[in-house]
Amino acid sequence: MSTKRDNISLSVIRRLPRYHRFLHDLMLSGVTRISSRELSERMGLTASQIRQDLNCFGGFGQQGYGYIVEQLYDEISRILGVGNNLPTILLGAGNLGHAIASHMVFEDRGFHLIGIFDRDPKLQGQEINGIPISSGDCLEEFCKQNKPVVAILCLPRDAVFDIAKRLVEWGVEGFWNFSHFDLSLHFPNIVVENVHLGDSLLTLSYRVSEHRRQE
Amino acid sequence: MSTKRDNISLSVIRRLPRYHRFLHDLMLSGVTRISSRELSERMGLTASQIRQDLNCFGGFGQQGYGYIVEQLYDEISRILGVGNNLPTILLGAGNLGHAIASHMVFEDRGFHLIGIFDRDPKLQGQEINGIPISSGDCLEEFCKQNKPVVAILCLPRDAVFDIAKRLVEWGVEGFWNFSHFDLSLHFPNIVVENVHLGDSLLTLSYRVSEHRRQE
DNA sequence: TAGATTGTTAATCGATTAACAATC
DNA sequence: TAGATTGTTAATCGATTAACAATC
Numbered sequence: 001m002s003t004k005r006d007n008i009s010l011s012v013i014r015r016l017p018r019y020h021r022f023l024h025d026l027m028l029s030g031v032t033r034i035s036s037r038e039l040s041e042r043m044g045l046t047a048s049q050i051r052q053d054l055n056c057f058g059g060f061g062q063q064g065y066g067y068i069v070e071q072l073y074d075e076i077s078r079i080l081g082v083g084n085n086l087p088t089i090l091l092g093a094g095n096l097g098h099a100i101a102s103h104m105v106f107e108d109r110g111f112h113l114i115g116i117f118d119r120d121p122k123l124q125g126q127e128i129n130g131i132p133i134s135s136g137d138c139l140e141e142f143c144k145q146n147k148p149v150v151a152i153l154c155l156p157r158d159a160v161f162d163i164a165k166r167l168v169e170w171g172v173e174g175f176w177n178f179s180h181f182d183l184s185l186h187f188p189n190i191v192v193e194n195v196h197l198g199d200s201l202l203t204l205s206y207r208v209s210e211h212r213r214q215e
Numbered sequence: 216m217s218t219k220r221d222n223i224s225l226s227v228i229r230r231l232p233r234y235h236r237f238l239h240d241l242m243l244s245g246v247t248r249i250s251s252r253e254l255s256e257r258m259g260l261t262a263s264q265i266r267q268d269l270n271c272f273g274g275f276g277q278q279g280y281g282y283i284v285e286q287l288y289d290e291i292s293r294i295l296g297v298g299n300n301l302p303t304i305l306l307g308a309g310n311l312g313h314a315i316a317s318h319m320v321f322e323d324r325g326f327h328l329i330g331i332f333d334r335d336p337k338l339q340g341q342e343i344n345g346i347p348i349s350s351g352d353c354l355e356e357f358c359k360q361n362k363p364v365v366a367i368l369c370l371p372r373d374a375v376f377d378i379a380k381r382l383v384e385w386g387v388e389g390f391w392n393f394s395h396f397d398l399s400l401h402f403p404n405i406v407v408e409n410v411h412l413g414d415s416l417l418t419l420s421y422r423v424s425e426h427r428r429q430e
Numbered sequence: 431t432a433g434a435t436t437g438t439t440a441a442t443c444g445a446t447t448a449a450c451a452a453t454c
Numbered sequence: 455t456a457g458a459t460t461g462t463t464a465a466t467c468g469a470t471t472a473a474c475a476a477t478c
Contacts, residue, residue: 009444009445011444011445011446012445013418013421014414014418016417016418016421017413017414017417018414020417021395021414035458035459035460036459037459043397043400044397044399045446046446046447046448047447047459048446048449049445049446049447051459051460051461051462052446052447052461052462054461055460055461055462059460059461061459061460061461062454062459062460063452063453063454063458063460063461064453064454064457064459064460065454065458065459065460066459066460067460079421080417080420080421081420081423081424082417082420084420086423094318095313095317095318096314096318098310098314099310099311099313099314099315100314100412102310103310103311104412104413104416106416109413109416109417110419110420110424111416111420149423149427150419150423173423173426173427174419174422174426176416182259184259185258191422191423191426193415193416193418193419193422195410195412195415196232197315197410198232198236198319198324199232199236200391200408200410201319201324201326201408202231202232202295202297202324202325203228203229203232203408204365204389204391204406204408205295205297205301205325205326206228206231206295206296207228207389207406207408208296208301208364208365208388208389208406209295209296209299209301209325211388211389211406212364212388224468224469226468226469226470227469250434251435251436252435260470261470261471261472262435262471263470263471263473264469264470264471266435266436266438267437267438267469267470267471269437270436270437270438274436276435276437277435277436277477277478278434278435278437278476278477278478279434279435279436279477279478280434280436280478281434281435281436282436
């Protein structure tokens with residue numbers, strides 16, 4: 001009943017967090033049971049898609065009845081690895097890095113932030129959420145001792161390649177990449193999740209301009 | 216030669232900023248001419264896809280020769296609307312909003328940031344990049360006078376719906392949405408570009424966990 | 431001209447939707 | 455049991471890749 005999982009497509013995976021979010025809200029509003037049809041209406045997609053997606057991982061529903069909200073939520077939490085607490089470091093505590101470190105709740109999403117690094121001596125010694133900002137000098141030592149699995153990259157583009165290369169050597173397996181550097185081209189065996197804010201903004205520019213053109 | 220454009224798919228649009236980026240880099244490194252094959256190798260996709268994508272908008276190449284880098288860059292800039300300077304406001308100047316306002320170069324990407332708003336009295340009066348943070352009270356007045364077309368939402372989830380509703384009434388046509396609120400469900404005729412950092416992080420969690428499982 | 435590479439049409443592949451038998 | 459809704463197979467749709475004639 002628990003896990004079929006066999007090369008799930010990225011399209012499916014990217015929908016899971018949204019299911020997770022909606023199920024969480026349903027729980028908060030006291031809904032205990034939901035059918036794929038009702039969930040599909042609330043989320044703006046098809047019931048078929050929901051059933052297909054969920055059945056990549058197992059049969060979580062019950063014919064004639066639907067899905068138990070809390071149970072489905074727990075299953076998706078487990079699938080997403082919410083309890084995994086992957087040891088994580090953040091590189092680059094400038095504007096963006098600082099905001100990410102203080103704004104995100106990592107613990108609820110499968111991560112445990114254990115270190116923050118920045119070259120700028122002015123930042124060193126400061127703390128974010130109780131984690132001190134260290135200089136890059138001690139990074140190798142830190143990695144060998146604490147074995148971070150994930151690194152968040154809020155560095156300027158030019159600094160990324162060198163640091164990423166070393167981090168991979170020291171055992172990092174995944175990057176949350178905010179820089180405009182195409183990491184996956186250089187590290188094909190590493191997981192890279194990009195947040196390309198500039199690309200997102202340009203996409204918005206195109207779409208708004210197009211939208212205005214059609215009026 | 217200039218613009219065919221006829222219901223371009225979002226998949227194509229989302230690749231344009233990346234082409235734009237790569238062409239920019241090529242220009243910087245002094246490359247003046249490139250074939251779809253060589254660009255495809257550098258970007259890690261197929262030559263076919265590049266030619267298909269570009270031909271949604273027009274025939275920018277030359278048989279037997281390839282593409283002139285600078286010319287193609289300019290065309291894509293124009294397609295993306297980089298010169299449009301859409302008047303834009305930012306709502307919510309907390310950690311994340313502050314970082315976005317100070318970190319992003321809006322002017323190079325089709326936007327012109329003209330106002331920042333936050334309810335917190337402590338922030339009011341402060342400036343980010345020369346733009347003062349105003350209270351929400353004057354928002355309606357401001358919109359009527361300055362007609363912002365785009366709004367960046369860095370607000371807590373619960374505040375989003377009400378503000379978005381009013382902004383749409385006052386003429387806003389597009390949102391850059393950092394909140395975990397599904398705007399597009401409520402405003403089907405508005406352009407919404409989501410940056411769901413939490414979803415991105417959960418996706419990373421899944422993928423890294425999966426990656427580790429397979430070793 | 432011959433060689434190269436585009437623009438475009440056709441073939442393939444993958445993702446979404448529809449349909450329905452299984453079953454709670 | 456009858457009604458409802460799942461899990462799953464089949465059909466459709468869209469996106470990517472391959473092929474090639476047009477042409478610089």
